[in-house]
Structures are given as structure tokens and as C-alpha cells.
Amino acid sequence: MKTSQPDAGGHFGDFGGKYIPETLMPAVAELEECYFDAKNDPEFMNTLAHFLKNYVGRPTPLTFASRLSDFLGIKIYLKREDLAHTGAHKINAALAQGLLAKRMGKRRVIAETGAGQHGVATATVCALLDLDCVIYMGEEDILRQSLNVFRMKLLGAEVRAVDSGSRTLKDATNEAIRDWVTNVRDTYYIIGSVVGPHPYPMMVRDFQSIIGKEAREQILTEIGQLPSICLACVGGGSNAIGLFYPFLEDDVRLIGIEAAGQGLNAKHAATISKGSPGILHGARSFLLQDNWGQVIEAHSISAGLDYPGVGPEHSWLKVNERAEYYSITDLEALEGLKLLSETEGIIPALETSHAVAFLSKIASELNSDDVVILNVSGRGDKDMSTVANTLGVADGS
Amino acid sequence: MNFSSDLNTSDRISEMFRKLKNESRPALIPFVPAGWPEFDATIDIVKTVEKAGADAIELGLPFSDPLADGVTNQNAYYEAIQQGTNTSTVLETVSLLRKEGIEFPIIVMGYFNPIFTYGSARWVKDAKEAGVDALIVVDLPPGESNELESAAKNSGLHLIYLVAPTSNPERLRHVANYASGFLYCVSLTGTTGARSELSSELPDFIHRVSEYVDLPLAIGFGISERKHVEEVGKLADAAIIGSAFVRTISEASLEERSIEIVKFIRQMKGEDSDFS
Numbered sequence: 001m002k003t004s005q006p007d008a009g010g011h012f013g014d015f016g017g018k019y020i021p022e023t024l025m026p027a028v029a030e031l032e033e034c035y036f037d038a039k040n041d042p043e044f045m046n047t048l049a050h051f052l053k054n055y056v057g058r059p060t061p062l063t064f065a066s067r068l069s070d071f072l073g074i075k076i077y078l079k080r081e082d083l084a085h086t087g088a089h090k091i092n093a094a095l096a097q098g099l100l101a102k103r104m105g106k107r108r109v110i111a112e113t114g115a116g117q118h119g120v121a122t123a124t125v126c127a128l129l130d131l132d133c134v135i136y137m138g139e140e141d142i143l144r145q146s147l148n149v150f151r152m153k154l155l156g157a158e159v160r161a162v163d164s165g166s167r168t169l170k171d172a173t174n175e176a177i178r179d180w181v182t183n184v185r186d187t188y189y190i191i192g193s194v195v196g197p198h199p200y201p202m203m204v205r206d207f208q209s210i211i212g213k214e215a216r217e218q219i220l221t222e223i224g225q226l227p228s229i230c231l232a233c234v235g236g237g238s239n240a241i242g243l244f245y246p247f248l249e250d251d252v253r254l255i256g257i258e259a260a261g262q263g264l265n266a267k268h269a270a271t272i273s274k275g276s277p278g279i280l281h282g283a284r285s286f287l288l289q290d291n292w293g294q295v296i297e298a299h300s301i302s303a304g305l306d307y308p309g310v311g312p313e314h315s316w317l318k319v320n321e322r323a324e325y326y327s328i329t330d331l332e333a334l335e336g337l338k339l340l341s342e343t344e345g346i347i348p349a350l351e352t353s354h355a356v357a358f359l360s361k362i363a364s365e366l367n368s369d370d371v372v373i374l375n376v377s378g379r380g381d382k383d384m385s386t387v388a389n390t391l392g393v394a395d396g397s
Numbered sequence: 398m399n400f401s402s403d404l405n406t407s408d409r410i411s412e413m414f415r416k417l418k419n420e421s422r423p424a425l426i427p428f429v430p431a432g433w434p435e436f437d438a439t440i441d442i443v444k445t446v447e448k449a450g451a452d453a454i455e456l457g458l459p460f461s462d463p464l465a466d467g468v469t470n471q472n473a474y475y476e477a478i479q480q481g482t483n484t485s486t487v488l489e490t491v492s493l494l495r496k497e498g499i500e501f502p503i504i505v506m507g508y509f510n511p512i513f514t515y516g517s518a519r520w521v522k523d524a525k526e527a528g529v530d531a532l533i534v535v536d537l538p539p540g541e542s543n544e545l546e547s548a549a550k551n552s553g554l555h556l557i558y559l560v561a562p563t564s565n566p567e568r569l570r571h572v573a574n575y576a577s578g579f580l581y582c583v584s585l586t587g588t589t590g591a592r593s594e595l596s597s598e599l600p601d602f603i604h605r606v607s608e609y610v611d612l613p614l615a616i617g618f619g620i621s622e623r624k625h626v627e628e629v630g631k632l633a634d635a636a637i638i639g640s641a642f643v644r645t646i647s648e649a650s651l652e653e654r655s656i657e658i659v660k661f662i663r664q665m666k667g668e669d670s671d672f673s
């Protein structure tokens with residue numbers, strides 16, 4: 001297993017690359033140059049570290065989940081990205097990219113969002129750094145994540161509703177790219193996950209890998225050994241790769257959980273489990289598509305996982321068998337949400353709930369001394385109306 | 398710089414530009430998605446386009462996520478897919494067009510995923526057999542797909558690359574190394590869609606491009622009026638008209654469609670009495 005990926009063209013094995021209109025090619029080259037330059041600039045890295053500590057609230061805790069551990073008969077540690085400012089891991093990469101936008105002299109920022117967490121994180125960073133902010137969001141997601149829409153507007157962002165296609169994350173991304181193609185000279189596109197053309201998958205991974213870096217140090221300090229499993233949900237894959245990356249060379253199982261939606265034979269978003277290689281949004285990766293290469297609309301109860309693509313590095317980890325990918329249905333995820341809420345007093349995002357549900361499903365196959373780090377990618381406030389509508393408010397009370 | 402001329406001296410694309418040299422006007426190339434507005438509409442549309450005096454046709458290979466296209470083409474692609482248009486039916490249509498005696502160049506324009514899924518080498522082989530002369534892949538910059546590039550080169554199918562107003566000398570040099578047939582100059586930074594004015598940067602941009610490339614230049618994106626075609630004629634060798642043509646077709650009733658197409662093309666060529 002080599003961590004030197006991607007190659008100079010942004011390829012993780014056969015995956016990744018830059019499949020974008022020529023208009024954008026100079027922009028991604030400029031971004032790559034600026035990113036490498038910033039990474040080697042102590043002043044930039046100090047500024048980032050300063051904001052991560054004093055604004056985002058890092059390091060986030062690694063919480064031993066004692067009641068859940070007892071209940072499932074394994075040792076479970078929770079990496080608490082839900083406690084990061086704005087309530088999810090998305091702020092890590094949004095903040096760093098906001099600083100890059102500043103460094104590149106771009107006044108205007110655009111972003112796509114599904115669950116609204118990336119949109120909120122981006123709007124927050126733009127308020128902090130005094131940047132103009134436009135967020136693209138599918139109409140379907142605007143309905144189911146209305147709390148986050150309200151937050152974005154309060155933060156001074158303009159939220160543009162996208163009514164094409166499935167009216168979810170895929171279409172919001174199409175629209176953001178169209179904006180980018182049009183305004184590329186003065187606009188920075190803050191992509192919310194490890195997707196898109198090179199250098200985004202690499203760059204967002206690097207920014208998110210602070211999750212795994214902290215978790216690795218914390219677990220070593222806490223119990224003096226590495227975990228046996230690192231577990232995270234996978235939409236585009238940024239919180240998962242952020243946790244996995246610092247453990248790639250270790251003898252640790254890396255498990256990503258996709259959304260099985262209404263079931264793998266019905267509508268779902270299990271891209272790696274059920275998709276095939278294809279090209280979407282600037283990169284080659286696994287993709288949900290029909291026999292003719294038309295992208296299939298995904299489905300998940302969780303807006304952040306409702307995406308027919310996945311980051312190219314995950315596809316590469318999958319074909320190299322370095323990471324494992326499984327899926328969890330909408331209904332199982334709701335059970336996961338209740339389980340973590342009731343045992344630990346932590347209401348996780350519906351995205352995270354997929355990973356929780358998977359853990360409870362496989363716990364009986366694990367040993368009592370197995371140690372699992374579960375990435376709590378975000379908190380569940382944004383999902384309360386969806387959960388209430390599905391479970392019934394009475395059930396939640 | 399390019400390998401098309403030595404490999405393929407008598408292909409339809411080169412022939413078209415050679416003939417136009419004497420006419421001192423740009424080639425007029427309308428774009429329409431294949432399998433649209435009705436699944437079987439393409440044969441009649443292309444016949445009419447050729448008869449009306451256009452110099453080539455660009456057929457859109459529909460894709461579910463056309464991220465370089467504006468709303469007009471997005472909607473047309475969506476409808477075409479709903480009606481069952483796919484990579485195979487597009488090639489069958491081209492085959493049929495050739496059987497029906499269509500002589501002018503047929504250029505397929507699309508996004509990479511449908512071609513990748515079909516198999517790049519297989520697509521090139523089948524397209525060549527069907528009678529396709531050139532392929533434009535909007536989201537495939539030169540150098541990203543060896544398989545498609547070498548298949549196209551070996552079979553003499555022109556892979557048409559694009560340059561944009563944002564292209565710097567480094568990119569122009571890179572693209573020029575791969576270009577074949579002609580170069581597609583995107584007139585503006587943006588998506589497809591009819592505009593009322595051409596970009597004021599256009600002359601400068603085209604001037605920069607011609608320093609690096611000595612292939613024929615086509616200009617596309619945003620062209621919607623006769624005066625745009627005239628401007629293009631002063632700068633380049635071909636005008637590609639997409640959304641404005643798509644809109645003309647979608648606004649015409651089925652009975653009037655042929656008449657409207659002829660009117661549109663004659664008007665763009667300046668043959669309409671109002672414009673001559």
C-alpha cells in the first residue's frame with residue numbers, strides 16, 4: 001500500500017484525474033500550485049492551525065462510549081466531529097479552502113451542499129473571512145434540511161435552489177460547476193468532499209486527515225494501542241478518508257458505510273457496493289449508472305449520503321482491498337440514530353447513524369477486546385424533522 | 398503540430414474547410430441532440446439542415462449530467478434520454494443518415510462517461526463504421542484518455558479539442574499538440590446557451606489561439622444571430638450554433654419544423670433578403 005497517491009495528474013490507480021471542460025483547466029492548475037505553495041508556507045499553516053484550535057475548537061474529543069460498548073460487547077471510541085464548530089467535520093476543509101481562496105485573491109466563493117452541513121460550514125467561513133458566498137442546494141434537500149438553509153441565510157450566504165434532475169446533491173454539484181465555468185476568474189469553488197477533479201480529492205483529504213491524525217494520537221495516549229477498526233459513513237467520502245488516511249499503513253481494518261436507502265435492489269446510494277467505474281464531476285470513480293453511462297438518481301434518507309458518486313481514493317482503496325465498504329438501509333440508520341442517542345446522549349447526524357447501525361449489526365462477529373473508532377461526522381439537529389416525520393414524533397418523545 | 402493532414406488527406410472535415418477557402422465565409426455547423434425532439438426526428442432534421450446549406454452537423458450524444466450546458470441543451474438532453482436515446486441509437490442514426498445519402502461531415506459532441514461506458518475503442522470503431530467524422534468530448538482534456546486518443550488516431554477519426562478564453566499559452570501549446578481536424582474555440586467563459594452579444598474579448602482570444610495552432614478554428618457557445626456569424630467569419634473558419642438552433646426547433650410546430658430550420662439556416666448564412 002503506497003501513500004504516495006495520487007500521481008502528478010491526480011490519479012489514484014485508474015481513478016481520479018481531471019475530466020473537466022478546458023475552461024477550468026488553468027484554474028485547477030493554479031489551485032494545485034497555490035495549495036502546494038501554501039502547504040509549505042509556515043505562515044499559512046500556522047494561521048490554519050490557529051483557526052482550527054481557537055475557532056473550530058480542535059482537537060475534537062475522542063469519547064469512550066461506555067454504555068454502547070457494554071451493550072455491543074466491544075470497545076467503542078467516538079471521534080467527536082459533531083463537536084466541531086457548525087456541527088460536522090465539513091468545517092475542516094471549508095476553513096482551509098476559505099484561507100486558500102483569500103490567498104489566491106478570490107473574492108467570491110461557491111459551494112454545493114446536500115445535507116447543508118458543507119453549505120453552513122462554507123457560509124460560516126465566508127462570514128469569518130469576509131468573502132461573498134453562494135450555495136447551490138437541490139430543492140429536495142432544501143425541504144428536508146430546512147434548518148441548515150435558515151442557518152446559511154443567517155450567515156449571509158445566498159442559497160440558490162436547484163430544480164434539475166433529482167434535485168439533490170448531484171444536481172447542486174452540476175449547477176455549482178456551471179457557475180464555476182462562468183465565473184472562474186474571480187470565484188473559488190469550495191468542494192465539500194473528496195470528489196471533483198484533481199487536486200480536490202487529494203487536497204480535501206489532506207485537510208480532513210486531521211481527524212485521523214488526532215484520533216490516532218488520542219487512542220495511543222488513552223489505551224496505548226491502535227484500534228482494530230476505523231469506521232465511518234461514506235457519501236463523497238471526506239470524513240471517512242479523513243479518519244482512514246493516517247491509519248493506511250497500520251494493521252487496522254478500515255470500513256466505510258454507504259447508504260443502502262430502501263434496499264440494494266431498490267433505490268439506494270451504495271456507489272462502491274453496487275456501482276461501476278465511470279466519470280462524473282471531474283473524476284473517474286465508481287458510479288451508479290445504467291448500461292449506457294447515464295447516471296442513476298441515488299436515494300438515501302440522509303441528504304449527505306444521497307449521491308451517485310464517491311471519491312476516487314475510496315474506489316482505489318476498494319479495488320486494492322485496503323478498505324472495506326458495506327451499506328445500511330434508511331430504516332437501519334434510524335435505529336442507529338436512536339441507539340447512540342439512548343445509550344450515549346449523543347444524537348448523531350443521519351449520515352453518521354449509518355456507521356452506528358453497521359456497528360450494532362456486526363458487533364456479535366467481533367471480539368470483546370476489539371477496539372473500534374467510530375467517526376461521529378456530525379450532530380443530528382438538522383435531521384430532527386426528517387426523523388420525526390419518519391418515526392412519528394410520538395416515537396421520538 | 399497535427400497529424401490529420403498526413404494521415405487522412407481526403408476526409409470530409411478537411412474537404413469542407415478546403416472548399417470554403419474559396420467562398421470566404423465561415424462553415425455553418427448547427428448542433429442538435431440526437432433522438433430529439435422525438436426519438437426518430439433526427440433523420441429529417443439533418444436532411445433539412447444539409448439541404449438548407451449548412452456545412453456540417455453536430456449531433457449531441459445525450460448525457461444525464463451535462464455540466465457545461467445551459468438550460469436549453471440540458472432540457473433537450475433530458476427529453477432525448479427519456480425517449481430512449483443512447484450511445485447505440487445515436488450511432489445507428491448516423492448509419493442511417495449515411496444510407497439516406499447525407500454527405501456532409503457528421504460530428505458527435507458529448508460527455509465522456511457514455512463513451513467510456515460503451516468502451517472508447519469500441520466506440521471509435523463503431524462510429525467510424527457508421528460514418529462519424531469527428532468527436533468532441535466536452536469534459537475530456539487532451540492527455541486524459543490514452544485509449545480514446547490512440548483509437549481515434551489509428552482510425553482517422555478526428556478528436557476535436559476545445560480551448561477557452563481562460564486558456565493560457567501553456568494550455569494552448571498542450572492542446573495544439575493533440576488537436577486534429579479543427580480546434581473548437583469556446584467563445585466565452587461559461588456554459589452553452591444563446592447570448593445577445595458575443596464577448597468583446599473574442600478577437601483577442603482568437604488572435605492568441607492562432608499563434609499556437611494552424612488548424613481551422615471553429616467558434617461556438619452563445620452564437621445566435623447573423624451578426625455573430627459575420628463576426629466569426631472575420632476571425633475564424635466555422636461558426637457552431639447550438640442553443641439558438643435547439644430553441645428554434647423546440648419552438649416550431651412539427652408541421653412547420655422543416656420550414657423554420659431552412660429559414661434559420663438561410664438567415665444565419667445571410668441569404669435571407671432582410672440580411673443580404
Ligand SMILES: Cc1ncc(COP(=O)(O)O)c(C=O)c1O
Binds near residue numbers: 114116118238303
Ligand atoms: C454529518 C455528515 N456526515 C457525512 C457526510 C457525508 O460526506 P462525506 O462522505 O464527504 O464525509 C455529510 C455530508 O453532508 C455530513 O453532513
